[in-house]
Amino acid sequence: MELEQVKALLPDSVITIAELIGFPATAELLRVLGGTTFPVGKGLRAMGAGRAKLLKETIGEENARLMTAHFGGEVLYLPRCDRALRELRNRAFLGEFENLKNSGLSTPRIMTQLCPKYGFSDRFAWGIISQSKNDSGFNQDSLF
Structure with a gap:
């Protein structure tokens, strides 16, 4: 299922993430972490080993790096997008x-x-x- 097909139903925060890492990676991010608040550290090391590992395992190392560079220091709410x-x-x-x-x-x-x-x-x-x-x-x- 392609999340981009229902772009109009997504909140702006999810659109921003999708523009950064793509819709397939965003769909996986929401599948795994949807409905949670996710503090993004200023770097993968600053994020904490557990969260950094989870992010990398979920969306890949390059996408995790992009998320960290863009949202570093922010606390993101990742909606479920039901x-x-x-x-x-x-x-x-x-x-x-x-x-x-x-x-x-x-x-x-x-x-x-x-x-x-x-x-x-x-x-x-x-x-x-x-x-x-x-x-x-x-x-x-x-x-x-």
Whole structure:
């Protein structure tokens, strides 16, 4: 899932980080550290061995260096970005739903297969499909 696709749902602080280290590294940073306050030292050594190691393991040494150079001495809140991540999940579900439907699988079979995979009920899935039809012209004729 590509975080850049939902850029409009991200807070400015996350956009700044993504512009610095890229969206894939930012997505991994949020996956691992989202929802935490992360003090960024003025250098990787000043940050503390544990936090520096975690940052390097999460986004790589070069990206950790870039973060330290840019945010050194600041305390960053790394939001979870739940809304953006849910939107990405829902888009992935819709794409997979449409692909399976186009391959000839029945709608009940698709729901049985995809709902557990995406972690939601079939009622919720129908809501996503309905909302998508209203928002973006999802091909509703292909659903039945």
